[in-house]
Amino acid sequence: MNLKELARKLDLSPTTVSRALNGYPEVNEATRERVAAAARRYNYKPNTRAIRLATGRAMAVGHVIPVATRHEIVNPVFADFIAGAGEVYSRNGYDMLLSVVPDDNEERIYRELQSRGAVDGVIIHAPRMNDPRIALMTEMGIPFVVHGRATGSALPYSWVDVNNRRAFQRATEFLLDLGHRRIGLLNGLEFMDFAIRRRKGYEDALAERGLAADPAIMSSDEMTEAAGYRAGIAMLTRPDRPTALLVSSMIMGLGLRRAIEERGLRMGRDVSVIIHDDELSYLRNGEDVPIFTATRSSVREAGRQAADMLLDLITGRQTGPVELLLEAELIIGQSTGPRPTS
Amino acid sequence: MNLKELARKLDLSPTTVSRALNGYPEVNEATRERVAAAARRYNYKPNTRAIRLATGRAMAVGHVIPVATRHEIVNPVFADFIAGAGEVYSRNGYDMLLSVVPDDNEERIYRELQSRGAVDGVIIHAPRMNDPRIALMTEMGIPFVVHGRATGSALPYSWVDVNNRRAFQRATEFLLDLGHRRIGLLNGLEFMDFAIRRRKGYEDALAERGLAADPAIMSSDEMTEAAGYRAGIAMLTRPDRPTALLVSSMIMGLGLRRAIEERGLRMGRDVSVIIHDDELSYLRNGEDVPIFTATRSSVREAGRQAADMLLDLITGRQTGPVELLLEAELIIGQSTGPRPTS
DNA sequence: AATCGCATTCAAACCGCTTTGAATGCCTCA
DNA sequence: TGAGGCATTCAAAGCGGTTTGAATGCGATT
Numbered sequence: 001m002n003l004k005e006l007a008r009k010l011d012l013s014p015t016t017v018s019r020a021l022n023g024y025p026e027v028n029e030a031t032r033e034r035v036a037a038a039a040r041r042y043n044y045k046p047n048t049r050a051i052r053l054a055t056g057r058a059m060a061v062g063h064v065i066p067v068a069t070r071h072e073i074v075n076p077v078f079a080d081f082i083a084g085a086g087e088v089y090s091r092n093g094y095d096m097l098l099s100v101v102p103d104d105n106e107e108r109i110y111r112e113l114q115s116r117g118a119v120d121g122v123i124i125h126a127p128r129m130n131d132p133r134i135a136l137m138t139e140m141g142i143p144f145v146v147h148g149r150a151t152g153s154a155l156p157y158s159w160v161d162v163n164n165r166r167a168f169q170r171a172t173e174f175l176l177d178l179g180h181r182r183i184g185l186l187n188g189l190e191f192m193d194f195a196i197r198r199r200k201g202y203e204d205a206l207a208e209r210g211l212a213a214d215p216a217i218m219s220s221d222e223m224t225e226a227a228g229y230r231a232g233i234a235m236l237t238r239p240d241r242p243t244a245l246l247v248s249s250m251i252m253g254l255g256l257r258r259a260i261e262e263r264g265l266r267m268g269r270d271v272s273v274i275i276h277d278d279e280l281s282y283l284r285n286g287e288d289v290p291i292f293t294a295t296r297s298s299v300r301e302a303g304r305q306a307a308d309m310l311l312d313l314i315t316g317r318q319t320g321p322v323e324l325l326l327e328a329e330l331i332i333g334q335s336t337g338p339r340p341t342s
Numbered sequence: 343m344n345l346k347e348l349a350r351k352l353d354l355s356p357t358t359v360s361r362a363l364n365g366y367p368e369v370n371e372a373t374r375e376r377v378a379a380a381a382r383r384y385n386y387k388p389n390t391r392a393i394r395l396a397t398g399r400a401m402a403v404g405h406v407i408p409v410a411t412r413h414e415i416v417n418p419v420f421a422d423f424i425a426g427a428g429e430v431y432s433r434n435g436y437d438m439l440l441s442v443v444p445d446d447n448e449e450r451i452y453r454e455l456q457s458r459g460a461v462d463g464v465i466i467h468a469p470r471m472n473d474p475r476i477a478l479m480t481e482m483g484i485p486f487v488v489h490g491r492a493t494g495s496a497l498p499y500s501w502v503d504v505n506n507r508r509a510f511q512r513a514t515e516f517l518l519d520l521g522h523r524r525i526g527l528l529n530g531l532e533f534m535d536f537a538i539r540r541r542k543g544y545e546d547a548l549a550e551r552g553l554a555a556d557p558a559i560m561s562s563d564e565m566t567e568a569a570g571y572r573a574g575i576a577m578l579t580r581p582d583r584p585t586a587l588l589v590s591s592m593i594m595g596l597g598l599r600r601a602i603e604e605r606g607l608r609m610g611r612d613v614s615v616i617i618h619d620d621e622l623s624y625l626r627n628g629e630d631v632p633i634f635t636a637t638r639s640s641v642r643e644a645g646r647q648a649a650d651m652l653l654d655l656i657t658g659r660q661t662g663p664v665e666l667l668l669e670a671e672l673i674i675g676q677s678t679g680p681r682p683t684s
Numbered sequence: 685a686a687t688c689g690c691a692t693t694c695a696a697a698c699c700g701c702t703t704t705g706a707a708t709g710c711c712t713c714a
Numbered sequence: 715t716g717a718g719g720c721a722t723t724c725a726a727a728g729c730g731g732t733t734t735g736a737a738t739g740c741g742a743t744t
Binding site: 344345346356357360361364388389391392393394395396397 | 729730731732733
C-alpha cells in the first residue's frame with residue numbers, strides 16, 4: 001500500500017493525501033479525517049526511502065567509532081555513550097548509523113557519509129589534540145558535535161565535555177589534603193584531549209603547593225586493565241614509590257588494584273587511589289559504598305546531551321557553536337586515606 | 343556531484359555511467375575506465391537515498407541493542423561484537439543501524455525497521471529461552487542471524503554461537519581433576535540462553551562424577567563487577583565454602599577477585615577460579631600470562647562470522663538456516679590450582 | 685549491396701514520496 | 715452581474731539513482 005494507491009482508493013490526488021497526513025493547513029478537516037481513517041484501515045506507512053530522497057534529509061546521525069589500529073581497542077565508554085544518544089535519536093525518529101573504522105582511515109569515512117548523503121550530522125568521538133576532523137567537518141559543512149574537546153583547534157565548534165582538568169585538579173588537591181606528597185598518575189594516551197587536560201589539572205594542583213610532577217611516576221597508555229596493572233607494578237616497585245595514584249579509568253583502576261595486592265599492599269591504607277568513573281552500566285563503582293574514591297560523570301548522560309545538541313543543530317533550532325561543560329563529582333570511596341606514616 | 347552531472351561531463355548518458363560504475367558487462371572497457379577515472383577525480387559517490395529508493399534495498403543491517411530496563415545495563419560485549427560485525431559491513435558497502443531499546447519494547451522496533459524498509463536484515467542479540475523474536479522475524483520474513491541460540495524455539499533459524507555447554511563442562515572437569523569437589527557457579531541471568539547452557543555443562547560434569555550441584559553455591563545475576571563481588575562474598579563466608587568457582591565473565595571475575603582478597607584468601611591457592619573470557623579488547627585476560635584460567639572465545643570473531651552469515655542470507659548466497667558453533671579454548675592461567683589440603 | 689549480429693550507448697520510465705504553481709469552485713462585495 | 719478572495723484540490727516536476735527497451739554503428743556474412 002503506497003501513497004498513490006491510497007489516493008486512488010480515496011479518489012483524491014496524492015498531493016492532498018500527503019498533505020493531509022503531514023498536517024498541512026490547506027486541507028479540509030473532513031478530508032483529513034477521511035484520509036487518516038483510510039491510512040489506518042489499510043495500514044499505510046510511508047516508505048522511508050522515498051521520504052528521504054524527496055526531502056533530502058537522511059533522518060540519520062552518524063557515529064564513527066575509531067578502532068585503535070595499534071592494539072585493536074574499542075573504547076569501552078562507547079557502549080554507554082551510544083546508549084544515551086540512542087535514546088534521544090529514537091525519541092526523535094532518527095536512526096543511528098555506526099561505522100567502525102581503523103583510526104587511520106577516518107577522514108575517508110566522514111567524507112563518504114557526507115557525499116553519499118547517508119547522515120544529517122555526526123558525532124565526533126575521542127578527539128585528539130589538534131584534531132584534524134574539526135577542520136574537516138567544518139569544511140564539509142555537516143552539523144557535528146564533539147564528545148570532548150580538541151585543544152589547539154582554532155575553529156569554533158560544538159562540544160559536550162566533562163571538566164577533566166578541574167576534576168583531576170580537585171582529586172589531586174584532595175590527596176594533598178590527606179597528606180600525600182608523592183602522587184602518581186596513570187593516564188590515558190596523552191595525545192587524547194581528555195588525557196592532556198587531566199594531566200594539566202594534576203600538574204596545576206601540585207604546582208600550586210610547590211610540588212613538581214615526577215615523570216617517573218606518571219604513565220600514559222591505553223586504558224586497559226593490563227596497562228593499569230603494568231604501570232602499577234612499575235611504580236610500586238620503586239624505592240620512592242608513590243603513596244597515592246590518580247587513575248584515568250575504572251578499568252585501569254582494577255588493574256592497578258591487582259598490582260597493589262600482588263605487591264602485598266592494601267589499597268586505601270598503603271596506597272590511595274582515585275579513579276575517574278564514567279558510570280559504565282556494567283562496571284559500577286560499587287553499589288552503596290563506592291569501591292574507589294572517584295571523579296564521577298555519567299558518559300551516558302553525555303551521550304544524551306550530545307545527541308540533543310546535534311539534533312538542535314540539524315533542525316536549526318540552534319545555530320552556531322554550542323558548548324556544554326559538565327562538572328564531575330568527587331565521590332569518596334574506600335580507596336583513599338591519609339598518607340601512611342613511616 | 344551527482345550521476346547526471348558526471349554523465350554530462352563525460353558526454354555520456356546516465357545509463358552508461360551507472361552501468362560502468364556498477365560493473366555491468368555491456369560497457370566498453372575503455373569507457374568504463376574513463377568513467378571510473380572521472381568518478382574518482384570528481385569524487386563522485388552515488389547518493390545512498392536514491393540507490394535505496396531505486397533498488398528497494400536498504401543496504402543496511404539492523405542491530406537492536408536491548409537495554410535491561412531493570413538495571414539499565416548495556417551488555418559490555420556489544421562493543422566488541424559490533425566492532426567485528428562492522429568490519430564486515432563496511433567491507434561490503436553496508437551500513438549498520440543501531441537501535442538502543444528498552445528490552446520490553448523490542449518487538450515494535452523490529453516491526454518498524456521492517457515496515458519502514460530501513461534494513462535488509464537483522465542481528466538478534468542476547469537471545470533468551472523461548473525467545474519470541476525468532477517467531478517474529480520468521481513471520482516478518484526478514485533475514486536474520488541470532489548471536490547465540492534460543493533453547494525451546496521450535497522454528498529453524500540461523501545462528502552463530504559458542505559451545506557454552508561444552509566450555510563449562512570442560513572447565514568443571516578441569517577443576518574436578520585438580521581435586522576440587524565443592525565447585526560454585528557465578529552465572530549470568532538464567533533466562534539468557536547462554537547462561538542456561540553453561541549451567542547445564544557445569545551440572546553435567548558434576549553429575550558424571552556422581553556429584554550433585556548445590557544451589558547454595560550457585561548464583562545467577564547480571565554480569566557486573568558488583569554482582570561478582572556480592573556473590574563471592576556470600577559464598578566465601580559460608581562454613582562450607584567452595585574451593586573453586588566458575589564465573590560467567592571476566593568482569594564478574596574481577597568482582598570475585600575483590601571478594602576473595604577482601605576475605606584474606608588467595609586466588610589460585612585458596613580458591614580456584616575459571617572465568618569465561620570473551621576477549622574484550624579493553625579487558626584482556628592478562629598479556630603474556632593469563633590472569634585467569636578461562637574458557638576463551640573471541641566475541642569479535644563471532645561478530646564477524648554473524649555478519650558474514652547475514653550478508654550471505656541477504657544476498658541469497660545462502661538460503662535456509664545456517665548454523666555455526668564455535669568451540670571455546672580452555673586456557674590455563676594463574677587462578678587455578680589443586681584443591682587446598684586442610 | 686543488403687542483411688545480420690554484436691557491442692555499445694541512449695532515452696525514458698520508474699522507485700514513492702514532497703512540493704511548486706496552477707486550477708477549481710464558491711462566497712462576498714461592489 | 716462580474717470581479718476578487720479564499721479554501722481546497724490537483725497535475726506535474728522534482729529528488730538521484732536503476733532498469734527496460736530501443737537505437738546506433740560497424741564489421742562480418744550471404
